[in-house]
């Protein structure tokens with residue numbers, strides 16, 4: 088089972104960025120514990136602040152991996168191109184968010200990922216990623 092987690096813009100700052108919303112753990116710390124817990128899964132991680140790099144990564148793994156867990160950050164609410172990329176690949180994508188985007192500003196209620204995703208998990212902190220992983224298993 089090959090799963091890739093993709094984090095989009097500003098998520099490299101997890102641990103430092105608005106900790107009251109996103110928590111104080113870095114994603115790298117969380118990823119180490121996730122890999123330990125799910126040692127039987129071939130789990131990979133990619134982060135980029137650049138829209139085109141996220142699209143390139145979706146194309147690269149989207150015909151061979153079993154699942155993609157995608158937190159596209161603010162691109163969720165703006166990127167028709169990432170939505171189209173998900174439409175164009177075969178690997179199912181689960182949209183995740185650390186925060187409950189539906190309890191925040193209205194511009195966060197729009198998602199160009201959701202119509203093309205297998206499902207959405209939002210609002211459970213970093214556990215959102217683990218719940219998405221569980222659903223692929």
Ligand code: DQA
Nearest residue numbers: 097158160161184185186195
């Ligand atoms: C986020 C929610 C987005 O609205 C925001 O732009 C992010 C993080 C989340 O994980 O809660 O960067 O995707």
